[in-house]
Amino acid sequence: MIELTxxxxxxxxxxxxxxxxxxxxxxxxYQCGTCTSTCTxxxxxxxxxxxxxxxxxxxxxxxxxxxxTAQLCYDCMTCSSRCPVRIDVADVIETAKxxxxxxxxxxxxxxxxxFRKLFLRNVxxxxxxxxxSLLFWYNVKSGTxxxxxxxxxxxxxxxxxxxxxxxxxxxxxxxxxxxxxxxYPRLKK
Amino acid sequence: MRIGVxxxxxxxxxxxxxxxxxxxxxxxxxxxxxHSESIQYTCSDPGQRTVMAAVQKHNLDRVVxxxxxxxxxxxxxxxxxAKAGVNPFMMEMVNIREHCSWIHxxxxxxxxxxxxxxxxxxxxxxEEVPLFTSKVPVTSEVLVIGGGVAGIQAALDIADAGIPVTxxxxxxxxxxxxxxxxxxxxxxxxxxxxLTPRMVEVKHNQDIRxxxxxxxxxxxxxxxxxxxxxxxxxxxxxxxxxxxxxxxVEKCPSKAPDxxxxxxxxxxxISIPLPQAVPLVASLRKEHCRRYIKGKCGxxxxxxxADAIDYEQEDRIFTDKFxxxxxxxxxxxxxxxxxxxxxxxxxYPDVITAxxxxxxxxxxxxxxxxxxxxxxxxxxxxxxxxxxxGSRDESIGRPFCCNVGCMYLAKQAILTKEHIPDxxxxxxxxxxxxxxxxxxxxxxxxxxxxxAIYLRGRVGKIYPLDGKLMVMGADTLSxxxxxxxxxxxxxxxxFTASDGAAELAQRLNIPYDxxxxxxxxxxKLRPVETTTGGIFLAGTCQGPKDxxxxxxxxxxxxxxxxxxxxxxxxxxxxxxxxVNHMRCIGCWKCIEVCPYKAIEKQxxxxxxxxxxxxxSLCQGCxxxxxxxxxxxxxxxxxxxxQLISEVVEVLR
Numbered sequence: 001m002i003e004l005t006x007x008x009x010x011x012x013x014x015x016x017x018x019x020x021x022x023x024x025x026x027x028x029x030y031q032c033g034t035c036t037s038t039c040t041x042x043x044x045x046x047x048x049x050x051x052x053x054x055x056x057x058x059x060x061x062x063x064x065x066x067x068x069t070a071q072l073c074y075d076c077m078t079c080s081s082r083c084p085v086r087i088d089v090a091d092v093i094e095t096a097k098x099x100x101x102x103x104x105x106x107x108x109x110x111x112x113x114x115f116r117k118l119f120l121r122n123v124x125x126x127x128x129x130x131x132x133s134l135l136f137w138y139n140v141k142s143g144t145x146x147x148x149x150x151x152x153x154x155x156x157x158x159x160x161x162x163x164x165x166x167x168x169x170x171x172x173x174x175x176x177x178x179x180x181x182x183x184y185p186r187l188k189k
Numbered sequence: 190m191r192i193g194v195x196x197x198x199x200x201x202x203x204x205x206x207x208x209x210x211x212x213x214x215x216x217x218x219x220x221x222x223x224h225s226e227s228i229q230y231t232c233s234d235p236g237q238r239t240v241m242a243a244v245q246k247h248n249l250d251r252v253v254x255x256x257x258x259x260x261x262x263x264x265x266x267x268x269x270x271a272k273a274g275v276n277p278f279m280m281e282m283v284n285i286r287e288h289c290s291w292i293h294x295x296x297x298x299x300x301x302x303x304x305x306x307x308x309x310x311x312x313x314x315x316e317e318v319p320l321f322t323s324k325v326p327v328t329s330e331v332l333v334i335g336g337g338v339a340g341i342q343a344a345l346d347i348a349d350a351g352i353p354v355t356x357x358x359x360x361x362x363x364x365x366x367x368x369x370x371x372x373x374x375x376x377x378x379x380x381x382x383x384l385t386p387r388m389v390e391v392k393h394n395q396d397i398r399x400x401x402x403x404x405x406x407x408x409x410x411x412x413x414x415x416x417x418x419x420x421x422x423x424x425x426x427x428x429x430x431x432x433x434x435x436x437x438v439e440k441c442p443s444k445a446p447d448x449x450x451x452x453x454x455x456x457x458x459i460s461i462p463l464p465q466a467v468p469l470v471a472s473l474r475k476e477h478c479r480r481y482i483k484g485k486c487g488x489x490x491x492x493x494x495a496d497a498i499d500y501e502q503e504d505r506i507f508t509d510k511f512x513x514x515x516x517x518x519x520x521x522x523x524x525x526x527x528x529x530x531x532x533x534x535x536x537y538p539d540v541i542t543a544x545x546x547x548x549x550x551x552x553x554x555x556x557x558x559x560x561x562x563x564x565x566x567x568x569x570x571x572x573x574x575x576x577x578x579g580s581r582d583e584s585i586g587r588p589f590c591c592n593v594g595c596m597y598l599a600k601q602a603i604l605t606k607e608h609i610p611d612x613x614x615x616x617x618x619x620x621x622x623x624x625x626x627x628x629x630x631x632x633x634x635x636x637x638x639x640x641a642i643y644l645r646g647r648v649g650k651i652y653p654l655d656g657k658l659m660v661m662g663a664d665t666l667s668x669x670x671x672x673x674x675x676x677x678x679x680x681x682x683x684f685t686a687s688d689g690a691a692e693l694a695q696r697l698n699i700p701y702d703x704x705x706x707x708x709x710x711x712x713k714l715r716p717v718e719t720t721t722g723g724i725f726l727a728g729t730c731q732g733p734k735d736x737x738x739x740x741x742x743x744x745x746x747x748x749x750x751x752x753x754x755x756x757x758x759x760x761x762x763x764x765x766x767x768v769n770h771m772r773c774i775g776c777w778k779c780i781e782v783c784p785y786k787a788i789e790k791q792x793x794x795x796x797x798x799x800x801x802x803x804x805s806l807c808q809g810c811x812x813x814x815x816x817x818x819x820x821x822x823x824x825x826x827x828x829x830x831q832l833i834s835e836v837v838e839v840l841r
Contacts, residue, residue: 032619033663038649042670050665082649084582
């Protein structure tokens with residue numbers, strides 16, 4: 001159980017920070033659930049999107065920032081485009097994640113953050129994903145070098161993973177996309 | 190000249206910010222002011238008596254009352270001074286509440302402003318001359334625009350008082366949207382069973398003249414004395430001769446969309462919307478008729494046993510005088526297709542509107558009361574109802590609630606269970622609004638007896654899969670994302686103002702809101718009046734509402750109309766324009782700008798033509814006053830001299 005007056009008071013500043021960064025008024029949400037009904041990643045989430053917004057309305061910022069949802073949302077933006085009160089739900093969730101990053105994540109989410117970083121670096125190098133090097137670097141960086149090693153002969157035999165990367169032709173273009181995205185604030189609708 | 194000044198404290202409304210005694214003291218220093226005082230509540234009985242006593246004791250002939258807005262109490266205080274023997278138009282009200290105390294915090298500055306305002310009032314009242322009201326006759330006939338349940342109720346109530354009514358309906362029959370409904374919540378009584386007797390009553394009432402296929406084209410005049418042009422559209426059928434035998438409809442070779450049945454089923458180019466139509470007369474739609482499209486056909490003329498078909502018929506316009514007008518133009522349902530591509534945007538035949546479903550449920554509808562999927566004619570088992578389609582959605586600019594969706598979906602779920610006992614209804618809703626009498630019990634009945642599953646969430650998307658419609662939704666109560674494999678999806682589309690409502694409002698000179706619903710004069714205290722005297726509102730043209738509210742509002746409008754036109758004559762305001770004939774140059778600028786057509790040319794004995802004001806038509810708007818190049822038109826009660834004195838006073 002939460003003590004609501006206290007939760008609201010404690011969360012006020014951070015919620016205001018999320019609203020300031022995203023330019024959203026979270027009080028406008030009337031919990032219709034459109035975001036959840038169209039969410040393409042909800043099966044992996046611990047809290048559905050409308051619950052994320054609700055928790056922010058109640059000041060429960062810590063739960064939001066440390067949620068799997070914040071880490072796993074991949075910004076497909078369907079929720080934002082269908083929201084009847086025009087809240088950019090995906091931006092709110094991403095901002096919560098960024099703020100969690102800035103403040104240092106709690107332990108169980110470090111692996112997720114590492115995976116995301118390695119995944120993006122991998123794609124920026126090859127233009128598409130090269131699973132073998134991602135698996136390798138993930139095991140190295142996470143300090144679990146021999147994790148799942150027993151599966152390697154099997155996946156190689158079934159040709160699920162290739163040792164040599166297949167690259168796209170115009171890798172310079174991919175690098176340009178990455179640098180543009182990195183240097184620009186989120187594109188507003 | 191002896192002026193009295195009274196400063197109202199309005200409890201603390203004014204006195205908390207304005208030092209009223211100081212204003213009263215300042216008044217005494219002004220020329221011609223013989224008495225001033227501060228009163229706690231001037232509008233109260235003792236307050237008014239204080240004013241009257243002071244008028245008599247100090248022999249005052251003009252009064253300034255600094256209090257609230259004249260919109261609140263001008264009538265009150267005019268009556269007060271009249272009782273004390275002063276001409277009511279020699280009383281000037283100064284607004285030191287809405288214009289001063291309520292909007293300022295600083296007491297010193299607010300007091301100073303109140304003194305200025307009061308002094309301006311004194312300056313104006315000095316130039317006042319006594320004015321006298323006159324009387325104009327009132328036309329007793331009433332015009333009701335719209336023949337839905339609101340218009341029918343208003344017309345019958347007014348006619349019951351023995352007052353003649355002209356009821357104008359745009360469609361070929363009375364009944365409006367209510368005639369299309371199967372049953373009505375929360376009692377489940379059959380809509381046409383309760384409506385058609387009223388329609389027949391209209392037809393047989395001696396005092397009601399019913400004109401269908403007609404629209405009001407222009408309205409002139411003012412309260413008690415309107416004049417309207419009514420256009421009766423050509424339908425190629427002589428209403429006097431047609432007997433409603435349906436032979437022409439049966440034989441007509443041209444198919445046409447069936448608007449009455451919301452597009453379920455098909456109609457003919459010549460048709461009668463429903464068997465209980467009033468009047469029961471066929472009408473021909475030229476845009477679908479083979480004779481007008483291809484140039485040859487004449488089947489209806491050949492088969493008509495009453496010789497009622499007349500292809501040469503033309504629109505007729507007739508003009509009549511009315512004392513009052515009731516606007517009851519109703520609503521239309523929101524066209525959802527472009528706004529909601531995620532619900533299929535109209536591409537899936539088995540996604541239908543609730544009105545289409547209503548026509549399916551109706552025993553006299555195109556499917557004779559059988560629920561059928563439009564795509565393959567099969568009986569659906571799992572039926573999904575979606576609330577708030579085009580309502581409460583800011584992203585498409587429609588933030589308002591439709592007021593009836595929650596209840597009509599509950600009704601349709603109950604009826605669905607009656608029609609198909611092994612069916613399952615799913616209702617996606619955002620909030621349950623069951624605020625009318627017995628509505629909550631009705632909603633519980635849909636859950637408990639009809640077994641409808643209520644899912645609290647909005648639908649994100651519909652997509653077809655293996656002959657079913659997959660409805661992606663959420664149940665926010667359990668926090669679940671879910672999908673329903675539906676056979677049929679019914680959308681509760683919201684209300685929009687009826688087509689042409691804004692244009693009609695402009696013709697009638699009455700205000701309307703951003704959604705084209707017509708505006709009442711005050712949301713609580715003048716709910717059926719418009720800001721134009723003599724024009725009243727009834728039903729959904731004013732905003733979404735259900736049948737009980739519509740009928741109640743129609744009766745309220747009727748009561749207002751009866752009160753107005755049962756008088757033989759009414760007082761008019763003497764604050765109208767007047768022309769100084771000596772100096773009028775006859776440029777007719779005033780005639781051009783007058784919105785009430787209240788100015789005419791007149792030849793004087795010396796042969797000069799000048800403008801004259803028809804006082805019974807003039808509403809005292811002052812536009813001619815401003816437009817007049819030699820400045821010879823003035824407005825009584827607001828003469829140039831009065832306004833200049835006010836300005837001089839405040840600049841002093």
